[in-house]
Amino acid sequence: MERLFGAGEExxxxxxxxxxxxxxxxxxxxxxxxxSESCNKxxxxxxxxxxxxxxxxxxxHPEDQKEVFEGFNDILNKRTNGGVQYRHRHKDGSWVYLEAxxxxxxxxxxxxxIVLNVRDVTKRIKVxxxxxxxxxxxxxxxxxxxRFFSIIAHDLKSPFNSIVGLSDLIEKLVEQKNYEGLSxxxxxxxxxxxKAMNLLTNLLVWAQAQTGRIEFNxxxxxxxxxxxxxxxxxxxxxxxxxxxxxxxxxxxxxxxxDKEMIxxxxxxxxxxxxxxxxxxxxxxxxxTNKDSNLFFCIEDTGIGINEENLSKLFQIxxxxxxxxxxxxxxxxxxxxxxxxxxxxxxxxxxxxxEKDKGSTFCFSIPNESCS
Numbered sequence: 420m421e422r423l424f425g426a427g428e429e430x431x432x433x434x435x436x437x438x439x440x441x442x443x444x445x446x447x448x449x450x451x452x453x454x455s456e457s458c459n460k461x462x463x464x465x466x467x468x469x470x471x472x473x474x475x476x477x478x479x480h481p482e483d484q485k486e487v488f489e490g491f492n493d494i495l496n497k498r499t500n501g502g503v504q505y506r507h508r509h510k511d512g513s514w515v516y517l518e519a520x521x522x523x524x525x526x527x528x529x530x531x532x533i534v535l536n537v538r539d540v541t542k543r544i545k546v547x548x549x550x551x552x553x554x555x556x557x558x559x560x561x562x563x564x565x566r567f568f569s570i571i572a573h574d575l576k577s578p579f580n581s582i583v584g585l586s587d588l589i590e591k592l593v594e595q596k597n598y599e600g601l602s603x604x605x606x607x608x609x610x611x612x613x614k615a616m617n618l619l620t621n622l623l624v625w626a627q628a629q630t631g632r633i634e635f636n637x638x639x640x641x642x643x644x645x646x647x648x649x650x651x652x653x654x655x656x657x658x659x660x661x662x663x664x665x666x667x668x669x670x671x672x673x674x675x676x677d678k679e680m681i682x683x684x685x686x687x688x689x690x691x692x693x694x695x696x697x698x699x700x701x702x703x704x705x706x707t708n709k710d711s712n713l714f715f716c717i718e719d720t721g722i723g724i725n726e727e728n729l730s731k732l733f734q735i736x737x738x739x740x741x742x743x744x745x746x747x748x749x750x751x752x753x754x755x756x757x758x759x760x761x762x763x764x765x766x767x768x769x770x771x772x773e774k775d776k777g778s779t780f781c782f783s784i785p786n787e788s789c790s
Contacts, residue, residue: 504544579611585607592604641671657702677764685717700721715781
């Protein structure tokens with residue numbers, strides 16, 4: 420230190436001691452020969468604990484060592500002055516983000532070291548991460564908003580156009596006392612109204628989930644009873660397409676979950692199974708329990724999904740939807756709801772499918788009742 424500072428040494432010592440940054444002197448091998456007292460505020464170590472050690476190998480996060488070593492070599496070869504960000508081990512075992520800039524003073528007979536100015540940038544990195552997360556959230560919200568309006572503008576508008584158009588036609592036929600075909604028109608209106616109602620219900624539930632206003636209310640209930648209710652709900656639809664619905668599950672499965680959410684997930688997946696299966700096919704519902712988890716699989720013998728489109732499922736930004744085997748329309752919103760609800764249970768949802776051979780949609784939820 421005496422060689423370094425010479426006259427006015429005490430003044431410089433006080434400046435360095437009270438600096439918010441660390442001053443570090445390294446030899447050409449990367450061994451720390453001097454560390455200022457600021458290291459105690461930043462890293463929790465006393466200066467002597469950090470001297471005469473090869474800091475890159477012993478103190479730098481393994482994932483950052485390569486970049487730091489390259490930065491050190493750049494300073495050593497006088498190509499740059501550093502500016503590398505990295506994680507340094509704190510004495511309490513945590514990691515502190517640091518940024519180092521320096522100069523090569525090895526040829527300076529009074530210093531003979533690489534001189535680094537090292538700054539704690541942990542707070543800055545944290546703010547940057549928070550800003551990035553906020554930016555990602557805003558991007559997702561914008562995507563959600565765009566998807567929401569797209570559904571309203573197209574998919575919700577379509578059934579209402581049908582209802583309005585047929586209502587006008589029925590009104591004219593009644594005025595003309597021409598009642599032929601009225602029942603078929605009324606049936607189409609009924610189907611369009613039900614489609615609009617189902618879509619609107621899904622939209623409202625989805626909107627609640629996106630804004631965090633939907634409540635998660637787990638309770639104990641009998642799973643077999645719930646699945647039977649879902650099967651009964653789709654019996655007529657399956658019958659119209661000559662599709663059989665089968666179940667493989669043990670009796671008396673007690674579940675602790677949000678009953679309405681699980682019902683919604685099952686309804687969407689069974690509905691999709693029927694929608695994308697040709698006449699004469701089948702839909703199979705299987706439930707197994709293992710390692711305190713329940714595993715649900717809804718298999719169909721339908722048209723399947725090609726590999727390219729599989730990756731688009733459960734992602735709002737991809738807006739993937741395809742007509743059913745009888746040109747039934749959809750929005751892909753049902754699968755998004757399924758993922759939302761399974762995520763809220765701390766579970767997982769996935770799909771296996773092969774084009775023209777069928778699909779298997781599966782999800783798992785934790786369930787202590789299985790143990």
